Amino acid sequence: MIITSRFFNRSELIGFVALALVLVVILPLSLDVFRLNLVAKYLTYAFVAIGLVLCWGYGGILSLGQGVFFGLGGYCMAMFLKLEASSVENTKIQSTPGIPDFMDWNQITALPLFWQPFHSLTFTVLAIILVPGLFALIIGTAMFKRRVGGTYFAIITQAVAAILTILIVGQQGYTGGINGMTDLRTLKGWDIRPDHAKIILYFFEVFLLFGCILIAQFIRLTKLGRILVAMREQEDRVRFSGYSVANFKIFAFCMAAIFAAIGGAMFALNVGFMSPSFVGIVPSIEMVIYTAVGGRMSIFGAVWGALLVNFAKTGLSESFPQLWLFGLGALFIAVVLAFPNGLSGIWADYVQPRIDRLLASRKSKSGSPWAGNSVADGAPAE
Amino acid sequence: MSDEPNRGLQSPLRRKLLMGAAALPLVSILPRPSFGAGPATATVNTTGLAVTDTEVTVGILHSATGTMAISETGSIQAEKLAIEQINAAGGVLGRKIKFIQEDGASDWPTFAEKAKKLLVNDKVAAIMGCWTSASRKAVLPVMEQYNGMLYYPTFYEGLEQSKNVIYTGQEATQQILAGLNWIAKEKGAKSFFFIGSDYIWPRTSNKIARKHVENVLKGKVVGEEYYALGSTQFNSVINKIKLTKPDVIFTDVVGGSNVAFYKQLKAAGVDLSKQALLTISVTEDEIDGIGGENIAGAYACMKYFQSLDNANNKTFVPAFKKLWGEKTVIGDVTQAAYLGPWLWKLTVEKAGSFDIDKIAAASAGVEFKDAPEGYVRIHENHHLWSKTRVGRAKLDGQFELIFETADLIEPDPFPKGYQ
Numbered sequence: 001m002i003i004t005s006r007f008f009n010r011s012e013l014i015g016f017v018a019l020a021l022v023l024v025v026i027l028p029l030s031l032d033v034f035r036l037n038l039v040a041k042y043l044t045y046a047f048v049a050i051g052l053v054l055c056w057g058y059g060g061i062l063s064l065g066q067g068v069f070f071g072l073g074g075y076c077m078a079m080f081l082k083l084e085a086s087s088v089e090n091t092k093i094q095s096t097p098g099i100p101d102f103m104d105w106n107q108i109t110a111l112p113l114f115w116q117p118f119h120s121l122t123f124t125v126l127a128i129i130l131v132p133g134l135f136a137l138i139i140g141t142a143m144f145k146r147r148v149g150g151t152y153f154a155i156i157t158q159a160v161a162a163i164l165t166i167l168i169v170g171q172q173g174y175t176g177g178i179n180g181m182t183d184l185r186t187l188k189g190w191d192i193r194p195d196h197a198k199i200i201l202y203f204f205e206v207f208l209l210f211g212c213i214l215i216a217q218f219i220r221l222t223k224l225g226r227i228l229v230a231m232r233e234q235e236d237r238v239r240f241s242g243y244s245v246a247n248f249k250i251f252a253f254c255m256a257a258i259f260a261a262i263g264g265a266m267f268a269l270n271v272g273f274m275s276p277s278f279v280g281i282v283p284s285i286e287m288v289i290y291t292a293v294g295g296r297m298s299i300f301g302a303v304w305g306a307l308l309v310n311f312a313k314t315g316l317s318e319s320f321p322q323l324w325l326f327g328l329g330a331l332f333i334a335v336v337l338a339f340p341n342g343l344s345g346i347w348a349d350y351v352q353p354r355i356d357r358l359l360a361s362r363k364s365k366s367g368s369p370w371a372g373n374s375v376a377d378g379a380p381a382e
Numbered sequence: 383m384s385d386e387p388n389r390g391l392q393s394p395l396r397r398k399l400l401m402g403a404a405a406l407p408l409v410s411i412l413p414r415p416s417f418g419a420g421p422a423t424a425t426v427n428t429t430g431l432a433v434t435d436t437e438v439t440v441g442i443l444h445s446a447t448g449t450m451a452i453s454e455t456g457s458i459q460a461e462k463l464a465i466e467q468i469n470a471a472g473g474v475l476g477r478k479i480k481f482i483q484e485d486g487a488s489d490w491p492t493f494a495e496k497a498k499k500l501l502v503n504d505k506v507a508a509i510m511g512c513w514t515s516a517s518r519k520a521v522l523p524v525m526e527q528y529n530g531m532l533y534y535p536t537f538y539e540g541l542e543q544s545k546n547v548i549y550t551g552q553e554a555t556q557q558i559l560a561g562l563n564w565i566a567k568e569k570g571a572k573s574f575f576f577i578g579s580d581y582i583w584p585r586t587s588n589k590i591a592r593k594h595v596e597n598v599l600k601g602k603v604v605g606e607e608y609y610a611l612g613s614t615q616f617n618s619v620i621n622k623i624k625l626t627k628p629d630v631i632f633t634d635v636v637g638g639s640n641v642a643f644y645k646q647l648k649a650a651g652v653d654l655s656k657q658a659l660l661t662i663s664v665t666e667d668e669i670d671g672i673g674g675e676n677i678a679g680a681y682a683c684m685k686y687f688q689s690l691d692n693a694n695n696k697t698f699v700p701a702f703k704k705l706w707g708e709k710t711v712i713g714d715v716t717q718a719a720y721l722g723p724w725l726w727k728l729t730v731e732k733a734g735s736f737d738i739d740k741i742a743a744a745s746a747g748v749e750f751k752d753a754p755e756g757y758v759r760i761h762e763n764h765h766l767w768s769k770t771r772v773g774r775a776k777l778d779g780q781f782e783l784i785f786e787t788a789d790l791i792e793p794d795p796f797p798k799g800y801q
Contacts, residue, residue: 034502038495095801105541105582107589169610170580178581178611179516180490183523193527273491273520317492318499321485322446 007221011352015300016213023206033195040202040270042310043209044070047263049290049302050209050216051256056288057296058225059252060232061149065157066260066287068164069132071279073261075168075175076131078274079115080124081184081192082176100181106173115174121188128265129258136257140250147246149235158281165280180275184268192269205266209303212259216299219255228252260287293335295344304343420476427736429529432505438477438736440465440723441484441500443511443521448488449612449637454513456667457535457719458483459706461510464723467701474727475736482506490520497521501528507736508533510722513715515539515583522547529738533722536715537662537684539586540795545742548725549765550758551718552685553795554587557662560770561683562594562632564785569658571629572601577619577643579663580608584634587662590800591632597799604628609635614642620650631659640668644676654679660772665713666779674779684714686755687773687781698754711779717754724750725760757790765793 008016027039048066055061086100094104099111117123139160143153168175176182184192191197219225227248231238239245268274277283286309294305312331316324339345418436420426432439442461444454465479473479482504484496493512500506501524508531512518515538525532525546532547540553565571574595578584588606595601604626607619616639623631635643640663647654659680666688669677688699688711698720702712725748730736733744742764749759759767767790773781 032503034498041495093796102582105539105586166610172581172585179519182490182494182519185523193523271491271494272523273494275490275516275520277489277491314495317485317487321483324485325447325487 007217011348011355012217012300014355015298015347019213019300019303020210023209024203028199028202033198036202037198037270038310038314039307040198040205041267042307043205043303044263044267044270045287045290045310046209046303046306047212047266048256048260048287049294049306050212050299051259052288052291053296053299053302054216054219054228054259055252055256056291057298058220058228058232059249060228061249061253062154062288063157063253063256063284064154064281064288065159065161065284066256067279067281067284068157068161069136069257069260070264070267070283070287071164071168071274071276072132072135072264073128074264074268074274074278075181076118076124076127076261077265077268078181078184079118080121081187081268081272082181083111083115083118084187084189085183085185100176101183102176102179102181103173108173112174128261132257132261133254136254137250140253141246144246144249144253149249158284161279161281161284165276168276168279176275178276180273180277181268182273182275184272184274187269192272198270201266201270205270208262208266212262213299213303216255216259220299224248224251289332291342293332293342295342295347297341298344298347301342301344301347308343417473417476417478420473421734426475426734427507429737429739430505431507431736431738433477433507433736436477437480438474439480439482439504439506440726441497441504441506441509441511442481443484443486443493443496443500443509444513445488445517446483446485450486450488450513450517452671453637453667453715454486456710456713456716457510457513459710460535460702460712460716460720461723463702463705464720466705468723468727474730475734479723479727486511486517490514490516493517494520494524497524497530497532498528501525501530507531507730508726508741510535510719510726512536516581518542518547531726531738531741533726535719535722537718539583540590540797541586541801543763543765543795545764546738547764548722548745548760549793549795550721550725551715551766552768552770553765553793554583554590555794555797555800556765556768556770556791557683557685558587558591559594560787560791561660561662561681561772562591562599564772565630565658565660565681566599566601568785569629571658572599573604573626573628574601574630574632575604575623575626575628576606576632576634577616578606578608578634579613579636579639580610584608584636584663587634588632590797593800601629609639611637611639613639616643616646617650620646620652623652624650629658631657633659633661634663635661636663637668638671640664641671641673644672644680648676664775665715666711666781667713667716669775669779670711674775674777677775678777680775681784682773682775682781684771684773684781685768686712686714686717687771687783688712689773689780689783690755690771691783692754692756694752694756695754697752721750721753721758721766724752725758729760759790761793763793763795765795767792 048070055063082100088098091097096104096109169178231245235245290306290309291302293309295301313328316327423433423435427433444458445451465481469478486493486496500509510533512521512534513536518534530546533550534547535550537551537557576588578588592603595603605622661680662683664682729741729745729748732748733740745760746762751757761767770787770791772785774784776782
């Protein structure tokens with residue numbers, strides 16, 4: 001394993017540079033602010049997809065409830081923004097000024113206790129990480145310590161997603177119900193709506209995304225990552241070797257939850273909106289689809305998957321408002337049937353060998369010492 | 383004042399053209415109106431909207447897919463019909479209306495995204511769209527930020543007023559109060575049982591209804607229950623109804639839940655010809671799904687029924703069916719959606735400009751005499767003056783008009799004493 005001594009092998013380096021080039025240079029230069037803001041929205045799903053690569057791709061834990069964590073992160077952020085938007089001045093038309101509008105509609109006359117800390121940005125940022133993290137810890141501990149796994153775990157995550165949606169919709173006085181939290185305006189007095197703010201938020205998000213990519217890559221390369229893969233392939237062997245399988249699973253699940261929450265928080269900031277329609281079962285499954293389309297073994301693939309699917313979604317729905325869902329469905333079926341390893345599979349099967357051959361033929365002439373090391377590690381095993 | 387005789391001349395002419403459009407199989411058979419004769423673009427469009435010498439672009443933003451598609455399709459159809467008729471009558475300020483349709487996909491953030499796309503990318507002069515309150519709430523900040531104009535068709539809970547929205551449906555007091563007064567008087571009703579779907583519109587409507595029942599009618603609310611959207615199990619509430627024996631069941635259950643509710647009500651032996659039921663959420667569209675036999679006898683409080691017997695409606699219904707098929711039904715919201723493009727056209731012509739600010743300012747007082755519901759006028763608060771009507775559901779899925787208010791009811795989105 002010579003390759004692991006380096007943080008990125010050659011193909012990953014190409015992937016990293018290509019992604020950076022597209023996100024930092026090409027897209028901002030070629031798109032207007034409206035489209036760039038859409039890309040920012042798509043990228044919030046990339047956070048979830050990266051988390052799923054860790055937990056599903058490497059750890060083999062299929063979670064169909066990532067929307068829960070996306071939602072928790074998003075709602076934490078949205079609560080902070082909503083409080084700021086609900087200043088007494090902005091809400092003087094209400095019967096109780098100074099509380100969010102939906103509370104007023106539901107005859108709530110004072111800010112509920114659990115909303116109070118969200119006046120503080122520091123608390124909010126901590127909550128975005130800790131609330132979903134702790135929640136994942138609880139679910140993970142309850143499930144994995146009892147060796148609940150595979151399909152059963154996936155079903156339970158679905159149930160959690162359904163429960164949280166019902167809770168949010170039902171408690172509309174406290175959560176905004178099905179309408180969600182709308183009309184988010186400022187972050188510490190800084191207006192998040194105008195164009196220049198959207199551009200700054202975009203770059204901030206890309207920065208965070210690369211941070212998450214690096215963390216995910218780091219986890220993958222450490223012994224921890226190897227154990228995750230081993231666990232996926234032969235759980236019992238790992239257990240008999242003396243490792244606590246449950247703890248590793250809980251860790252992977254928590255990381256995926258935190259990544260999803262960061263995505264959710266960025267969503268609330270970029271879109272200025274949070275609603276239960278990102279929490280439930282359908283969005284959670286969609287998030288798994290992004291990862292599947294990108295290739296569940298590839299961190300970069302996940303980002304591309306999220307981008308591609310959402311671009312297709314927007315593009316198709318703008319061109320064919322009545323029929324676009326069929327087009328999207330066909331795309332999923334085609335990808336899964338023809339390329340079970342997703343975009344990264346296409347890359348690894350068709351593009352990578354050519355590059356390697358090209359480079360190898362050049363390197364062999366110059367006698368490079370690492371000409372033979374280009375076999376990608378972590379090739380997907382079904 | 384100087385407008386008055388002018389408008390008087392325009393109206394019959396327009397009606398004739400409308401009738402013409404209805405009578406001919408296709409609008410295109412009419413002598414093609416020539417576009418481009420209006421005032422110069424530079425003077426009527428100072429803010430860079432999508433207006434050329436011959437065309438003006440508007441947006442249609444409803445759910446063509448997802449759970450709401452069944453309700454919103456009627457609105458899309460009505461808006462397209464109105465646009466077609468306006469074009470056949472010469473367009474707006476000599477310009478043909480072109481529309482860009484976007485799909486909100488029954489998903490509120492998608493509505494916001496598409497609204498932004500229509501305003502920022504396409505620079506549409508107006509948007510006809512949204513249906514649920516949630517989608518309107520999502521779109522509203524976008525409309526205000528980018529200064530757009532939204533024509534919103536659905537009856538809704540009120541508590542909102544925006545420079546950038548014209549509400550062509552009824553707000554809650556317009557829809558509810560007259561209906562409650564009527565049933566209290568007609569049936570001597572004193573006790574009411576409220577059943578609603580669990581979201582902002584039924585909750586606010588019931589709040590207003592409760593205050594009216596308790597404070598004005600001096601009656602009693604004997605029960606108030608809410609069910610999640612899409613809920614299909616109503617047996618427990620039906621049992622409570624049978625126990626409490628209210629004079630009136632007052633419902634604002636929405637969407638597909640209605641089908642289950644009325645079927646279970648019938649199965650439980652509640653006979654709607656004896657037990658009075660007043661709904662503010664069932665139109666001809668919903669009855670299509672519920673089935674006339676399950677709801678016949680129930681009263682609905684709306685501002686429009688397809689069966690309305692007036693000259694405007696007699697032109698409108700055949701024109702609608704000609705374009706969209708004999709089997710289509712026209713509910714309250716569909717009619718309100720039809721008003722959108724017409725009110726926009728009239729307002730633009732009154733303002734002599736497509737500029738949003740000028741339209742917003744000119745809206746108050748704009749009247750549409752050819753409205754299928756009869757006559758409507760825009761109030762200063764951007765809602766419509768309109769009548770409240772009560773209809774009784776018949777077996778064939780239509781409503782029979784039972785009662786209508788003598789005068790137009792003033793819209794009051796922030797009702798004093800009802801909050």
